Amino acid sequence: MAEDNAIFESVDGSIYNYLRNRIIKYPQGKTDEDFILPSGVMYVNNYAFYENQYLKSIDISNVYSIGRYAFSECASLQYIKAGNLLNFIDAYAFYKCKYLDSFSTGGELFSIGNFAFSECPNLRELVFEGKIGEIGWSAFKNNNKLQSVVFGSTVDKLSTNLLEGCINLRFFAVPNGVKTINKYLAYSKEKYKWKKLLLL
Numbered sequence: 001m002a003e004d005n006a007i008f009e010s011v012d013g014s015i016y017n018y019l020r021n022r023i024i025k026y027p028q029g030k031t032d033e034d035f036i037l038p039s040g041v042m043y044v045n046n047y048a049f050y051e052n053q054y055l056k057s058i059d060i061s062n063v064y065s066i067g068r069y070a071f072s073e074c075a076s077l078q079y080i081k082a083g084n085l086l087n088f089i090d091a092y093a094f095y096k097c098k099y100l101d102s103f104s105t106g107g108e109l110f111s112i113g114n115f116a117f118s119e120c121p122n123l124r125e126l127v128f129e130g131k132i133g134e135i136g137w138s139a140f141k142n143n144n145k146l147q148s149v150v151f152g153s154t155v156d157k158l159s160t161n162l163l164e165g166c167i168n169l170r171f172f173a174v175p176n177g178v179k180t181i182n183k184y185l186a187y188s189k190e191k192y193k194w195k196k197l198l199l200l
Contacts, residue, residue: 016041023048030054033076037063044070046090052077056099061085066093068113073097083107084130089116091136098122106130108153112139121145128152137161144168154178 009016013027022043026035028051036059037044044060046067053075060066061083071077072095080094084106091113094100100120104127114136117123123143129152140146142165149163149172158178163169 011038026052026055028052033057035059037061042085043067046070047072049074051075057081064088066090068092069095071097075099089113091115093117095119102126104129106152109133112136114138114159115141118142124148126150132156135159135162138164141165147171149173 007018008024009018009020013030015024016022017024020038021040022045023037023041024045026049031054033054033056035055039062042062042064044063044066047069048067049055049071050069051073055074056076057079058077059081061081062085063082064085065088068090069092070090072092074097076099077097078099078101080103082103082105086105086107086109088110089112093113093116095115096119098121100123102123102125103117106129108130109128109132111134112132116136116139117126118138118141120143123146125148126140127150131153132151132155134157135155137159138161139159140149140162144165144167146166147168147170149169151173155174155178163172
C-alpha cells in the first residue's frame with residue numbers, strides 16, 4: 001500500500017481507515033493465533049476477518065459495531081472477548097464459526113442480525129447482559145450443542161426460527177418486558193429438551 005494513501009492505512013498487514021477507528025481487513029493468510037484490536041478501533045468492517053483459518057482468540061473489547069460476515073467461517077476461532085461498548089452485531093457476523101465455544105457481552109445492543117450466530121456446531125453458551133432491541137430471525141439457528149442463552153436485561157423482539165435446531169438447549173431465560181415473541185421461535189420437527197420459555 002502506498003505510503004501517501006490518504007484513505008487507508010496498513011499496520012502489520014491489517015488495513016484500517018485513515019482515522020484508525022475501523023478495521024477494514026485482517027490479512028487472511030496471517031498465521032497468528034491471537035489478535036488484540038488496537039484500543040481506538042470501534043468498528044469491524046463487513047468481511048474483515050472472513051474465512052481466516054488461523055485465529056483462535058480475538059480481543060474486541062472496545063468495539064462498538066461488528067459488520068456483516070465480519071468473522072464468518074473463521075475455521076479456528078474459539079474465544080472472543082467483547083466489552084460493554086458493543087451496540088450492534090450485523091447479520092452473519094459469526095456464521096459457521098465451527099469451534100466458537102461461547103460469547104458474552106455487557107453492551108446494550110440495538111440489534112443482533114439474522115443468522116448472526118447460526119451454524120456454530122460447538123457453541124455452548126450465549127450471555128447478553130445489556131438491553132437488546134431486536135434479535136433477528138434464525139440468529140441462533142442449528143447450534144445443536146447450545147445449552148444456555150441468558151439475557152440480563154430486556155429484549156424488545158425475538159424473531160422467527162431463532163432457536164430452530166437447538167435441540168440440546170436447556171435454559172433460555174427471557175426477561176419480562178419482551179414486546180414480541182414470534183410463535184415460530186423454535187419451529188422445527190425436532191424434539192427439544194426445554195419445554196417452555198423462562199420469564200424472569
